Amino acid sequence: MGECLSSGRDERDREVEREIERDKLLETKVHKLLLLGTGGSGKTTFFKQLKAIHGEGHSQREKESFRKQIYGQVIESMQILIRQCELVAKGSPEEIEDDDRAENLQKVIQNEELSEYKISDEFEESTKYLKALPNGSAQIDEQLAKHIGKLWAECKPIRKMFEHRNMICVPDSSSYFFDEIDKIALSDYLPDASDILLVRYRTTGMQEREFCINEAIFKILDVGGQRNERKKWIFFFEGVTAILFVISLTCYDEIPFEDVSDLGVDVSSSNSMLESIKVFENTLQLQCFQETTFILFFNKADLLAEKIKHVPITCAFPGYKGPQEFKPAVEYIRNYFLSLNKNKAREMLLRFLYFFNIRQKQIVKGSFFCCCNNTFLFLICTVHSPPFFFFSTHVTTATDSRNVEKVFNDVQQCVVNWSIKHAGLD
Ligand SMILES: Nc1nc2c(ncn2[C@@H]2O[C@H](COP(=O)(O)OP(=O)(O)OP(=O)(O)O)[C@@H](O)[C@H]2O)c(=O)[nH]1
Ligand SMILES: [Mg+2]
Missing domain, CATH: 1.10.400.10 (GI Alpha 1, domain 2-like)
Structure with a gap:
């Protein structure tokens, strides 16, 4: 009986120690999130929103x-x-x-x-x-x-x-x-x-800020997405906790800024969505990100809802056979981007597939889909974690403060849970 009591106490002591470690991790760890994506996708707009919601606002x-x-x-x-x-x-x-x-x-x-x-x-x-x-x-x-x-x-x-x-x-x-x-x-x-x-202003160089979101500290970096700016991305790759990759849902009929003013470019083969796909694919393949979490923002949902009525997504996705409607189109684009992953360890149908319902704050093991307020969240983990990383995808409107606030609460929870798991404190 005495042994039973002491082993129960040991268990409780260990749990308390883990909780203290967890709190320490949250208080001290700075999660570095890097906003990437092609020009005009909405990176700076997210950054501005975070400044307004979680920062000091604009001077x-x-x-x-x-x-x-x-x-x-x-x-x-x-x-x-x-x-x-x-x-x-x-x-x-x-x-x-x-x-x-x-x-x-x-x-x-x-x-x-x-x-x-x-x-x-x-x-x-x-x-x-x-x-x-x-x-x-x-x-x-x-x-x-x-x-x-x-x-x-x-x-x-x-x-x-x-x-x-x-x-x-x-x-x-x-x-x-x-x-x-x-x-x-x-x-x-x-x-x-x-x-x-x-306001549209092309970012040159990089801007960074630390934000405290739900008691966790995030350093968010916003870089320029134009072609010549992308050459500088490599300088910011060290120590990244997660990549926030922003994709404009409406750029499927747009010509990249650089091609518009470039003499002799064949517009029929120049398309901003194809460029975004190429940049995402290249980023996924970078050696330094093989164990990095990717969070994808399919942005400008508000503009897509209008554009899809007049312009079919087949301009960039000739293989799309579904109706020209918002939901199936977004689903197709999302799946297209996810299918670009060639890292077996990251692949979708891993032996464990977890979907994390943020609203109920519980992990639902084995279910296939979880939808919370238009936000599809995939939490994919390998059977042998660590390494432990995930893809999550969000359909966003970066100009809508409420939407950004909600999405970043979800992102915060995912990243923090990932850190806890990675540190072996779950
Ligand atoms: N309506 C609408 N406009 C958006 C949305 N996201 C961004 N924009 C607008 O799109 C334009 C480009 O957004 P930025 O945030 O500057 O794009 P960026 O990715 O930082 O571009 P670079 O700095 O060139 O890499 C701006 O005029 C934004 O106001 C959105 O979800 N809805
Ligand atoms: Mg910018």
């Missing part, structure tokens, strides 16, 4: 810098739209041969009436004003706002050209800023939360 200086970015995006977008309308409306290949965007665009819209892109004389003053702005001018005053507002509200060719923004690198969010032009032109204008999330 006055940062807001002033975002204001400058917004001015830049609005002016550049309208200038591109004007130029493309003018070039395409000319209709003669000789006249546009020095401009790749227009050349590419003409191939796509050759069945349309090109004269529909001709901007009529009543807008001449406005187009002249915008074209005469010096390069990099970054200030929107009342007068400039009047011209931009008029072109956006009344000029049909501009609206029509905006529908082809995927071919000419005009960001989706430019329509939002055109609509808000009067607010932006106010002398005391400072961007609000939505403006900050929607």
Whole structure:
């Protein structure tokens, strides 16, 4: 009986020790999460959201810098739209041969009436004003706002050209800023939360921040996703706990920014989704990530819900035979990305397949699917852990704070559980 009591006490002591170790691990360990993905997928938008939700928010200086970015995006977008309308409306290949965007665009819209892109004389003053702005001018005053507002509200060719923004690198969010032009032109204008999330600014280099999410410490790194920026990724690979790989669900009909302005690129073989697939595949194969957790964000769900009604995903996935509807399309894209994994130890049908229901905070062993609020979570582990790593996938809208907050709570739990398991403290 005495032996029984003492062995029970030993067991309890060990459990208490493990709990202390676990708490220590959570308090001291900094989980390094690296945001990767091609340009425009939404990495910085996630980063900004985390700053707003779990960080100190944006300072006055940062807001002033975002204001400058917004001015830049609005002016550049309208200038591109004007130029493309003018070039395409000319209709003669000789006249546009020095401009790749227009050349590419003409191939796509050759069945349309090109004269529909001709901007009529009543807008001449406005187009002249915008074209005469010096390069990099970054200030929107009342007068400039009047011209931009008029072109956006009344000029049909501009609206029509905006529908082809995927071919000419005009960001989706430019329509939002055109609509808000009067607010932006106010002398005391400072961007609000939505403006900050929607401005498009290509990241160069890297920005990092530490966030405390549910008492665990995360260092999150945001890097640039454009081709020349991707060459720098390797400098940030050391000590990564998990890769947060962001994929734009809407880029299946887009041309990569680098190809739009590259002379001689064949647009028929240039596609942002194919580029994202290639980059993901290459990242999976890197030796240093063979035991790293991958968390995939299939982002811009809100935009896909609209785009899928007009543009089939077969542009990038000719093998897709399902309906052009949101759910089956996302499911197909998600499975396509997961199928790129060639690491046997990571493979889906491992001997143990666990699905982790975050809401109920319990592991359900052997079930095949678990769906919590549009978020599919796969927790895959090898039979002989460690090594122990998993894939999890989330369908996200990075501009939606509530969605990001929920997704990161899930990510936090997964990463922390992984750390506990990895340290042998589960
Ligand atoms: N509507 C919508 N817009 C989004 C979403 N995610 C990102 N965006 C917008 O997409 C644009 C590009 O997002 P970024 O976060 O700058 O992309 P990035 O991956 O950091 O791009 P790089 O810095 O070039 O690598 C911005 O205008 C964002 O506001 C989303 O889920 N929904
Ligand atoms: Mg960025």
